[in-house]
Amino acid sequence: xxxxxxxxxxxxxxxxxxxxxxxxxxxxxxxxxxxxxxxxxxxxxxxxxxxxxxxxxxxxxxxxxxxxxxxxxxxxxxxxxxxxxxxxxxxxxxxxxxxxxxxxxxxxxxxxxxxxxxxxxxxxxxxxxxxxxxxxxxxxxxxxxxxxxxxxxxxxxxxxxxxxxxxxxxxxxxxxxxxxxxxxxxxxxxxxxxxxxxxxxxxxxxxxxxxxxxxxxxxxxxxxxxxxxxxxxxxxxxxxxxxxxxxxxxxxxxxxxxxxxxxxxxxxxxxxxxxxxxxxxxxxxxxxxxxxxxxxxxxxxxxxxxxxxxxxxxxxxxxxxxxxxxxxxxxxxxxxxxxxxxxxxxx
Amino acid sequence: xxxxxxxxxxxxxxxxxxxxxxxxxxxxxxxxxxxxxxxxxxxxxxxxxxxxxxxxxxxxxxxxxxxxxxxxxxxxxxxxxxxxxxxxxxxxxxxxxxxxxxxxxxxxxxxxxxxxxxxxxxxxxxxxxxxxxxxxxxxxxxxxxxxxxxxxx
Numbered sequence: 029x030x031x032x033x034x035x036x037x038x039x040x041x042x043x044x045x046x047x048x049x050x051x052x053x054x055x056x057x058x059x060x061x062x063x064x065x066x067x068x069x070x071x072x073x074x075x076x077x078x079x080x081x082x083x084x085x086x087x088x089x090x091x092x093x094x095x096x097x098x099x100x101x102x103x104x105x106x107x108x109x110x111x112x113x114x115x116x117x118x119x120x121x122x123x124x125x126x127x128x129x130x131x132x133x134x135x136x137x138x139x140x141x142x143x144x145x146x147x148x149x150x151x152x153x154x155x156x157x158x159x160x161x162x163x164x165x166x167x168x169x170x171x172x173x174x175x176x177x178x179x180x181x182x183x184x185x186x187x188x189x190x191x192x193x194x195x196x197x198x199x200x201x202x203x204x205x206x207x208x209x210x211x212x213x214x215x216x217x218x219x220x221x222x223x224x225x226x227x228x229x230x231x232x233x234x235x236x237x238x239x240x241x242x243x244x245x246x247x248x249x250x251x252x253x254x255x256x257x258x259x260x261x262x263x264x265x266x267x268x269x270x271x272x273x274x275x276x277x278x279x280x281x282x283x284x285x286x287x288x289x290x291x292x293x294x295x296x297x298x299x300x301x302x303x304x305x306x307x308x309x310x311x312x313x314x315x316x317x318x319x320x321x322x323x324x325x326x327x328x329x330x331x332x333x334x335x336x337x338x339x340x341x342x343x344x345x346x347x348x349x350x351x352x353x354x355x356x357x358x359x360x361x362x363x364x365x366x367x368x369x370x371x372x373x374x375x
Numbered sequence: 376x377x378x379x380x381x382x383x384x385x386x387x388x389x390x391x392x393x394x395x396x397x398x399x400x401x402x403x404x405x406x407x408x409x410x411x412x413x414x415x416x417x418x419x420x421x422x423x424x425x426x427x428x429x430x431x432x433x434x435x436x437x438x439x440x441x442x443x444x445x446x447x448x449x450x451x452x453x454x455x456x457x458x459x460x461x462x463x464x465x466x467x468x469x470x471x472x473x474x475x476x477x478x479x480x481x482x483x484x485x486x487x488x489x490x491x492x493x494x495x496x497x498x499x500x501x502x503x504x505x506x507x508x509x510x511x512x513x514x515x516x517x518x519x520x521x522x523x524x525x526x527x528x
Binding site: 070143144146147158160164167169 | 423444447
């Protein structure tokens, strides 16, 4: 499974692919990763699938990618459905490519909570993705995993980074906590709104203030764009934004108006992070946040399907021989903390 | 619809899904060229989503190159090609040939208006299956799943 047919199979009878005797997953990953580093799109596509699937294969990919990460500037693009995120991202990608960057886009769309299926339609709006020399675009469905998606998306971003992309856009629908989590893993977050989206109170309510490094009022050729900008500026006047005040850019993604200015602010924000040495801080926070999430997920699994020592403790608790607080503390202690004290609350 | 075309997947074929994942099937849906009838494709996209598949929707005015690019980047299992302009005998084989020339073994399923007399020729050209206007949602999903199971590499 590691090797693809080297030549085109005869049209009438496609040759079976070369057999792969006992190709263990890590070998497979190593081979695919080497090809990815050489710019092989197909290998990268497959590794992204592994990353999305989670489990040992995803861990193997992450282990290969990790030492090569850190070079990319990761930009989150979020906002309500229909505000024009995909079109904006496409425009930004074009500007970045013209600027000489190697660009990747990760477009996250929701899965149906009922069936698990998804329609991933972002590529429709991404004309640049259809042509050779365009960005590497990957669509990702949320697959209903609460904490898992953010981790899968993070893993995908790391992989795209390790593959040599220096400008990565992560597009999410900004309506839920998961999307906010993903946006927070970005170095720079663009929040897109459109005219008539609401007033300053809405903005505060929606928690956009904390998320945005750059605001863009898209569809600015429509009535109300100036109002939307003014409302955002008023909101920003109230403070809370430290030493970087998020700029508010007017744009018309369908024509490309404002894309250059938006990209200029993206670059300025990155310089700001560097100048204030906050880039390193941000990265450190991201890594800490990832550790927190992974541990959290691990604990969730452990509680859902207790095994080993955890199973013993659960049995003890169920039999009434041990208080839940004490059992949790013991388990936390064995997780690596000398005394699981931090986990101890009066429960 | 025709059954799975012979020769698309040999018995020794690596079964992609068996080997590597229990993840949703990913299918690229597209129309080639200037065929502007995309209502059917949108309905099919919805059918497949409701059946638990992940649809990478490319929609109108694609080229074989843009579809292949999407298949590679998205690691798609199946190509769903919608054809309503009578060009199926030209467009479908062209897509199949492009897939093969790229060294990929990703099945092509055709949906749309295809006269019965042309079904055999499409099967001979390597099209995995043809889904006509009467196909039920269950049939559509089943066919795409079968195609995904036949994907190699």
